[in-house]
Structure formats: structure tokens, C-alpha cells
Amino acid sequence: MIDDKKNSLKKDLPTFFASCPRGLEELLEKEIYNQSITETYLKNGGVLFKSSYIKALRVLLTSRIASRVHEQVAQFAIKIEKDIYLQGIKINWTKIFKVEQTFKINTLLDRDSSDRFKNSLILSQILKDAIADQFRSLKFERPDVDTRNADISLLLRIEVAPNHNEFSTYIFLDLAGEPLSNRGYRKSRFTAPLRENLAAGIVMHTDWQPEKEAFVDSMCGSGTLLIEAALIKGDIPPSYLKIISYTEKNIKPWAFLYHSKFLADIRIQAEFKNLIQQLYTESRNKLIKFKNTKFYGFDIDPKALEITKENISNARLPETLFELKKIDATVAPPPVSGPGVVVCNPPYGERMDEELEDLKILYHEYGENLKKNWKNYKAYLFTGIPELRKNISLQTSKRIQLYNGNIECRLFRYNLF
Ligand SMILES: C[S@@+](CC[C@H](N)C(=O)[O-])C[C@H]1O[C@@H](n2cnc3c(N)ncnc32)[C@H](O)[C@@H]1O
Numbered sequence: 001m002i003d004d005k006k007n008s009l010k011k012d013l014p015t016f017f018a019s020c021p022r023g024l025e026e027l028l029e030k031e032i033y034n035q036s037i038t039e040t041y042l043k044n045g046g047v048l049f050k051s052s053y054i055k056a057l058r059v060l061l062t063s064r065i066a067s068r069v070h071e072q073v074a075q076f077a078i079k080i081e082k083d084i085y086l087q088g089i090k091i092n093w094t095k096i097f098k099v100e101q102t103f104k105i106n107t108l109l110d111r112d113s114s115d116r117f118k119n120s121l122i123l124s125q126i127l128k129d130a131i132a133d134q135f136r137s138l139k140f141e142r143p144d145v146d147t148r149n150a151d152i153s154l155l156l157r158i159e160v161a162p163n164h165n166e167f168s169t170y171i172f173l174d175l176a177g178e179p180l181s182n183r184g185y186r187k188s189r190f191t192a193p194l195r196e197n198l199a200a201g202i203v204m205h206t207d208w209q210p211e212k213e214a215f216v217d218s219m220c221g222s223g224t225l226l227i228e229a230a231l232i233k234g235d236i237p238p239s240y241l242k243i244i245s246y247t248e249k250n251i252k253p254w255a256f257l258y259h260s261k262f263l264a265d266i267r268i269q270a271e272f273k274n275l276i277q278q279l280y281t282e283s284r285n286k287l288i289k290f291k292n293t294k295f296y297g298f299d300i301d302p303k304a305l306e307i308t309k310e311n312i313s314n315a316r317l318p319e320t321l322f323e324l325k326k327i328d329a330t331v332a333p334p335p336v337s338g339p340g341v342v343v344c345n346p347p348y349g350e351r352m353d354e355e356l357e358d359l360k361i362l363y364h365e366y367g368e369n370l371k372k373n374w375k376n377y378k379a380y381l382f383t384g385i386p387e388l389r390k391n392i393s394l395q396t397s398k399r400i401q402l403y404n405g406n407i408e409c410r411l412f413r414y415n416l417f
Contacts (some may be wrong), residue, residue, distance in 0.1 A: 013039075015072035016056040017157075017172050018402065019046035020065045023117055023402035023409075026200040028065040035059055044110065048072075054271040059176055061279055064200035064228070064238045067179050068341060070155055070172030071261075077166040080127055082100030084156070084169065088130030092274060096173065097260055099139050102146035103131070105154045112160035113167050127156055127171070151258055155179070155301075184241035185315035188307050190222035192348055194382075196238070198404060199224040203232055205400055206341050206380050218329040220297035220365075223308030225343055227315050233289040233318075240283035241277030241316070246281040285364065296335040297324045330365035338376030345382045360391045367392030370416055379414040387408040 022045050029040050029047045035058055039050040046066075046176060051059075053071075060069040073096065076087045097103065105127050107120035117123060132142040143152075153174040161168045181197040181261045194202070203225060208215060210233040231238060245251040256262050262269065278308045299305050305324050312322055323335060346362060370379050371394055383389070384407045389396065398413035 018066040018071045019068050021198045030061045061239045062237050068176040073171040078169050085130045086128045097152045101151040102144045103152040104150035105301045107156040110159040113158045136307040175256040184314045193222045194224045201230040201242040203229045208341040216342040217298040218298045219344040224313050226295045226297045236286045340377050342377050343380040349382045363388045382411045384409045
């Protein structure tokens with residue numbers, strides 16, 4: 001199946017891989033499709049697609065779901081570890097980056113290939129040797145590895161091939177640099193915040209109709225769901241803060257700006273200049289026009305509300321769009337009569353017995369409040385402890401499996417009539 005689709009991909013366009021939190025792949029595919037990119041293939045943890053380089057940059061700048069966008073450097077099959085070296089040394093690395101630039105390699109194995117290869121660090125090391133040996137033979141010097149702050153970040157992705165005799169191996173070059181989920185509006189530390197792209201995915205998975213329905217986060221923490229909902233309603237590109245600082249202050253936040261391909265191609269540079277200018281103007285206009293709407297955030301902890309306020313201000317969103325209230329969600333009435341969507345991401349706790357007992361009570365009382373007082377709302381609860389759902393005596397009408405890092409989570413929906 002994988003190869004059928006892959007083979008049907010046009011040969012002339014480059015291939016890219018957009019990664020995302022697991023469980024959000026289909027939403028990401030839709031976003032890519034909406035950029036008029038039709039050749040896509042769903043993978044675990046992302047979407048492979050064929051497009052022009054500039055369209056891939058558009059995905060990088062406008063996707064709310066992608067964690068990173070990578071350009072495919074090579075694809076080949078391997079049977080044993082050494083094949084990575086033999087194939088890796090055939091790639092012309094000196095065209096991809098300069099010997100003065102630092103690099104790093106992350107290796108990702110799917111379940112079957114991790115049974116076979118076990119140690120992903122060794123595989124990264126083998127590819128690193130191939131790159132270093134090639135540079136040494138051509139330039140008499142080798143580039144340095146920097147595992148923290150490399151100029152060039154490579155992803156080696158290995159998955160079992162359909163015939164199960166060999167492994168499909170992909171080498172990708174990360175175009176993003178800093179993860180795209182770091183929008184730039186979160187500066188203070190807050191315990192257990194949602195990553196911004198996961199929060200956007202949760203909002204997009206609700207059946208919220210922004211034009212007609214209120215949006216409430218009843219345990220808003222640092223306000224990530226509220227801010228992502230606002231960006232969705234305002235149709236503001238998720239990278240807008242980076243776009244603004246690139247345009248106004250010449251701060252260069254994306255890795256592709258330092259890649260040999262971008263630096264050597266004036267046509268791509270001109271296309272990018274147009275794209276960024278268009279997104280900059282759009283972002284500024286939309287931020288100015290964004291009024292006459294409200295997002296409601298509750299939290300029992302005043303410190304959380306302070307951080308939400310700070311994040312809203314960092315996000316350059318008008319303070320007047322948000323109504324924040326210190327209140328216990330187990331007794332809070334709806335801020336407006338509805339229709340609306342109420343989401344929440346209750347505390348996770350450490351799963352110690354005592355804490356778990358408190359969370360059971362919290363879930364139960366929250367469910368009772370929804371049942372009694374929140375008629376005319378659709379309620380969503382995102383949790384990393386799905387078994388706590390049993391403490392809510394409401395019928396779940398939808399459940400979606402999502403991952404917060406490696407934690408398997410669920411988004412539950414309840415209809416309240
Ligand atoms: C996991 S955090 C939410 C994180 C948030 N989604 C974010 O991205 O920052 C859970 C929040 O629920 C709040 N909370 C706990 N019990 C509450 C209650 N009974 N009513 C309202 N908020 C509550 C906590 O203060 C905490 O800020």
C-alpha cells in the first residue's frame with residue numbers, strides 16, 4: 001500500500017514530510033490539501049507530500065498542526081546497518097550544507113524496525129560517519145556535530161517495508177529549526193501546558209462553529225486553547241509572531257534560511273519574499289480588525305490566570321477579546337447562554353493514589369455541573385488519564401485518541417441537552 005501510493009507520486013517535484021503529534025495526521029493532511037497539494041500520504045506521526053519548495057514553505061508558515069516540515073534528501077531500502085553508510089555516502093552532502101555548519105541527526109524507528117535495530121543512536125552514528133567521510137574526502141575537513149543547537153538538523157526515519165524483508169529508509173532535512181509549535185507567545189513557565197499545535201488540533205477536533213458559538217475553556221491554565229481558538233477564529237497564521245519579527249526586525253527564525261538550497265536559488269528567495277510579505281500584511285490587518293468577539297477562560301488558580309493574561313499580551317491579541325475569571329469549574333455557570341463549546345484539560349496529577357482520588361471527585365463534580373447548568377453547550381474534555389472518564393455520568397458521544405508527547409490521551413465529547 002505504501003509503495004503503490006509513493007510510486008504514483010510525481011517524479012519531478014521534491015518530497016516533504018510534515019511531522020505532527022500522533023493522532024492529528026488527518027487534520028494535518030487536510031491543511032496540506034487546502035494549499036492545493038494533492039499528492040499526500042498519511043504516515044504515523046505526519047504526512048508525506050510532493051509539492052514545489054515554495055508551497056512546502058507555505059505549509060511551514062501556515063499549518064497550525066505541523067511540528068516541523070522536512071525536505072526529503074534521499075530514500076532507499078536497507079537490510080543491515082552498514083547499508084546506511086553505503087547509501088549515505090552516495091548523497092552529495094556538500095551541496096546540502098557547508099563544512100563550517102554544524103549538524104545533528106535524529107533517528108526514528110517504527111515498531112518493527114525498532115525490534116530489529118534496537119539502538120537508534122548507533123544508526124545516527126553510522127550516517128554521521130558517512131557524512132563526515134564524504135566531507136573529508138572532498139574538502140579535507142569535516143563538519144562538527146552539535147546535538148543541541150545545530151545549523152543543520154537531519155531526520156533518519158526507518159520503517160519496515162511492505163515485503164517485510166527490508167526497511168524503507170528516509171533521510172529528511174528539517175526546514176523549521178525551532179519546533180513550529182513554539183509560536184512565541186509563551187514565555188513564563190507553567191506546569192503541564194499543552195503544546196500549541198496539539199491545542200490547535202483539539203480546537204479543530206471540536207465541532208465549534210466560530211461564527212455562531214461561544215468558546216469557553218473552563219480550566220484554562222496558561223490559556224493555550226483560548227489563544228489557539230482566537231487565532232483560528234481570526235484566521236491569523238500560527239507563525240505570525242515569527243513573520244512579524246522577520247519582516248520588522250530581520251530576525252531569522254527558520255532553519256531553511258541557512259540552507260545551501262535556499263541561499264543559492266534567487267527564484268526561491270523572490271517567491272519567499274512575496275509569500276512572507278503577503279502573510280505579514282494579512283497578519284497585521286487581521287490583528288487590527290479582530291474585535292467584537294469573546295473567549296472565556298476560567299481557572300481556580302489566580303496564578304494560572306496571570307500567565308494566561310501575559311500570554312495573550314505576548315500574542316499581541318487585544319485583551320478585550322478575553323474574559324478571564326477565577327472560579328471553580330465544578331460550580332461555574334456558563335458565561336453566556338450558548339450555543340457554545342466548553343473544553344477543558346483537567347490536571348493530570350502524578351497518578352498517586354491520593355491525587356487520583358481527588359481527580360475522581362473533580363471529574364465527577366465537573367460532569368454534574370455540565371449536566372445541570374450547561375445545556376445548549378457541547379462539552380469536550382481532554383485527558384491523559386482516560387479511565388477517569390468513568391467518574392462522569394454523562395454519555396460520551398465521541399472519543400478521539402491523541403498523543404501528548406508519548407502520553408496516550410483522549411478527547412471526549414459530551415452532548416448536553
Ligand atoms: C493541565 S492544566 C491546563 C493546561 C492548559 N490547557 C494549558 O495549555 O496551559 C489544568 C488547570 O486546571 C486548573 N484547575 C484545577 N481544578 C480546577 C477547578 N476545580 N476549576 C477550575 N480550574 C481548575 C488548574 O489550576 C490548572 O491550571
